[in-house]
Amino acid sequence: xxxxxxxxxxxxxxxxxxxxxxxxxxxxxxxxxxxxxxxxxxxxxxxxxxxxxxxxxxxxxxxxxxxxxxxxxxxxxxxxxxxxxxxxxxxxxxxxxxxxxxxxxxxxxxxxxxxxxxxxxxxxxxxxxxxxxxxxxxxxxxxxxxxxxxxxxxxxxxxxxxxxxxxxxxxxxxxxxxxxxxxxxxxxxxxxxxxxxxxxxxxxxxxxxxxxxxxxxxxxxxxxxxxxxxxxxxxxxxxxxxxxxxxxxxxxxxxxxxxxxxxxxxxxxxxxxxxxxxxxxxxxxxxxxxxxxxxxxxxxxxxxxxxxxxxxxxxxxxxxxxxxxxxxxxxxxxxxxxxxxxxxxxxxxxxxxxxxxxxxxxxxxxxxxxxxxxxxxxxxxxxxxxxxxxxxxxxxxxxxxxxxxxxxxxxxxxxxxxxx
Numbered sequence: 001x002x003x004x005x006x007x008x009x010x011x012x013x014x015x016x017x018x019x020x021x022x023x024x025x026x027x028x029x030x031x032x033x034x035x036x037x038x039x040x041x042x043x044x045x046x047x048x049x050x051x052x053x054x055x056x057x058x059x060x061x062x063x064x065x066x067x068x069x070x071x072x073x074x075x076x077x078x079x080x081x082x083x084x085x086x087x088x089x090x091x092x093x094x095x096x097x098x099x100x101x102x103x104x105x106x107x108x109x110x111x112x113x114x115x116x117x118x119x120x121x122x123x124x125x126x127x128x129x130x131x132x133x134x135x136x137x138x139x140x141x142x143x144x145x146x147x148x149x150x151x152x153x154x155x156x157x158x159x160x161x162x163x164x165x166x167x168x169x170x171x172x173x174x175x176x177x178x179x180x181x182x183x184x185x186x187x188x189x190x191x192x193x194x195x196x197x198x199x200x201x202x203x204x205x206x207x208x209x210x211x212x213x214x215x216x217x218x219x220x221x222x223x224x225x226x227x228x229x230x231x232x233x234x235x236x237x238x239x240x241x242x243x244x245x246x247x248x249x250x251x252x253x254x255x256x257x258x259x260x261x262x263x264x265x266x267x268x269x270x271x272x273x274x275x276x277x278x279x280x281x282x283x284x285x286x287x288x289x290x291x292x293x294x295x296x297x298x299x300x301x302x303x304x305x306x307x308x309x310x311x312x313x314x315x316x317x318x319x320x321x322x323x324x325x326x327x328x329x330x331x332x333x334x335x336x337x338x339x340x341x342x343x344x345x346x347x348x349x350x351x352x353x354x355x356x357x358x359x360x361x362x363x364x365x366x367x368x369x370x371x372x373x374x375x376x377x378x379x380x381x382x383x384x385x386x387x388x389x390x391x392x393x394x395x396x397x398x399x400x401x402x403x404x405x406x407x408x409x410x411x412x413x414x415x416x417x418x419x420x
Contacts, residue, residue: 006031006048006067006223012055013227014185014237019056020064023292026050026299029328030356031067031223033078035349039361042354047332050221052292059287060233061209066183067223069135069154078325079139080118082347085382087118089253094122097172101201103128107171110163110195112155113178115139117148124148131167133159160191169197176205177254180225189241193264202243202262209233210277210286211256213295216406218333219326219381220254230287231258231278238262247271255382298407299333305408306334306377313375313400317341321387321401322380323350323362330379330404331357343379344368368394381405389420 011018028047036042051064080086097103105127111120114132116139124130124147132150134140143150153159155178173192182188192202207220209230220228231248238245246268247261258277285291310318320327320336323345331337340358344365345351351362368376368391376399378384384403388395388411395401401411403419411419 005071006065008051008064009066009183010064012058012060013062013183014060014233015055015058015240016184016186017055017057020053020062021056021289022064023052023054023061023289024296026052026221026329027332029222029332031072033325034356035323035353035362036356037353039354039359042356042359045356048223050223052221054287054289054292055233058233058236059230060227060237061230061287061292062227063221063223063225065223066226072224074136078115079142079349080115086253089251090119091122093259094119094126097203098123098126098128101172103171105129108167109172109174110167110170112173112175112192113181114143114148114150117143117146117150119174119176120148121146129167131163131170133163155188155191157191157194160194164195170195170200173200173202174204175202177207177257179204179206179229180227183226185227185237186241189237189243193241193243196264198263198265200263204260204262205251205253205257206234206260207254208250208256208258210281210284211250213286213292215256216295216298217255218296218299219324219329219405221329222325224325229258230281231260231274232281232287234260235278244268245270246274248274248277250277302404302408303334306336306402306404309375309402309408309410310336310339316374317372318375318377319344319368319371319373320357320360320377320379321345321365321368322378322383323347323355324380324382326381327355327379328357330377330381334404334408336377340377342367342371342373344376345380365390368399373399375400375402377402377404379404385420388416392416 028049030045031048108129109123111132114134120130135154137152140150140152206229209228243262244266245262249259251257318339320340320343323343337358340360343360343362395413403409
């Protein structure tokens with residue numbers, strides 16, 4: 001795979017069988033979160049399609065287009081510590097894990113895909129040794145600067161062996177939203193197993209297919225999210241690789257995720273909530289082609305609603321709020337891109353740069369009041385209520401927000417109180 005390229009795969013990321021069956025296609029979007037110093041460079045952003053498929057063997061749901069990792073993780077702009085909800089989630093999670101597994105200063109925690117070290121920071125504050133590994137060099141620099149030992153690498157056999165030699169067996173291995181990014185899951189798990197003994201607990205967080213379907217979470221379909229997991233598919237995967245997947249906990253991160261717990265120790269019994277959620281998936285057939293396809297018929301309806309709003313504001317200034325990773329998914333599939341003049345966001349790595357969405361300049365959020373904006377689509381849909389509350393003055397002065405999730409809704413001075 002050459003730089004700037006991608007490949008279309010015909011095999012499952014979990015079981016490696018060539019039994020992927022196409023469910024539907026989403027519109028091509030720019031890959032990765034890329035922001036540019038010039039408008040011309042932004043206009044050259046390459047777009048790659050998204051083919052959503054299901055494996056007929058193990059029932060994993062995935063995207064078939066795999067981006068070159070060198071391009072995907074270069075100049076990565078997502079920082080775990082930028083969102084208060086994530087920081088609070090990490091603090092609660094780490095506190096529970098320290099208590100449940102009686103961690104002390106003799107233990108160490110490894111975080112795969114550790115980003116800026118926000119998760120590991122909570123363990124370190126409790127005198128527990130920590131190690132991180134992440135493929136994005138810029139976020140690794142931030143983590144190391146903040147005192148979180150982080151190795152800049154794809155998680156492969158070489159780095160796993162080095163960590164084992166240098167630091168020994170971790171008591172806890174975490175992988176938050178990394179499973180979704182991995183195209184060869186067997187290789188990933190084989191490397192993790194090198195760092196596990198019978199006492200090691202492997203804990204991962206992924207967006208949950210059930211929530212994606214039932215809550216219509218279109219925003220999760222970005223190229224770095226290769227797989228969208230059900231417990232059923234994950235159980236098949238862990239069983240085939242001789243790992244005991246024994247517990248799950250539902251969390252509301254990204255509108256619907258699960259924490260999964262696994263171990264080499266098969267004496268650990270599966271929890272009642274694990275069995276309950278698994279039985280629900282089987283009963284409702286959430287991982288079937290038909291179920292998933294029916295659940296995403298809303299895309300065309302929302303696209304029409306967006307176009308109706310745009311026609312009402314024809315000739316007016318149309319913008320977006322939030323230079324979010326999911327922004328291109330909505331802008332392309334709802335046919336919004338060519339109308340977006342500016343995007344408002346305060347992210348230090350994005351503002352005053354040009355987006356891949358219509359080469360729109362990213363401006364600080366205070367500019368919402370300086371530029372005469374008539375219609376503003378909220379791309380940062382996870383934070384839309386906070387955004388509306390923060391900018392009631394904009395609405396009072398005659399501006400309009402558009403919520404794009406879970407359904408397209410015009411928010412104005414006449415109805416914003418119902419929305420918040």
